[in-house]
Amino acid sequence: MTEKELQLLGFEKQEDGGIEVTDDEGGLWIEDEFYYYTYDIVNGFTLISNSNTEVGEDGQWFVEIFNTEPSIRFTGFGEVQAFINLIESRIVKK
Numbered sequence: 001m002t003e004k005e006l007q008l009l010g011f012e013k014q015e016d017g018g019i020e021v022t023d024d025e026g027g028l029w030i031e032d033e034f035y036y037y038t039y040d041i042v043n044g045f046t047l048i049s050n051s052n053t054e055v056g057e058d059g060q061w062f063v064e065i066f067n068t069e070p071s072i073r074f075t076g077f078g079e080v081q082a083f084i085n086l087i088e089s090r091i092v093k094k
Helices: 003-008 077-089
Strands: 012-016 019-022 028-031 034-042 045-049 063-065
Touching: 003 034, 034 077, 045 077
Parallel strands: none
Antiparallel strands: 012 034, 019 028, 034 045, 045 063
16 A cells, blocks of 8 residues: 555554754754554544555555554555445444
């Protein structure tokens, strides 16, 4: 799945500013800056992508259900879209 497909599915970009590092000469830069995507289905049930630093040379992203053991991973746009549609159609509205 591509980054653009994550965006098309409605995932929101989450950025980590990294760590400010200074050298002996007073130079300042940011190290370990990264981002990832999340999709909140309901409170306590979130999908999360790998980070941009974990994307391979093929440019492929994946999505997991947040905070599960073992991990539950999706790699295809169609399967993530179908999963979101199925789960969201089962949400009980109060």
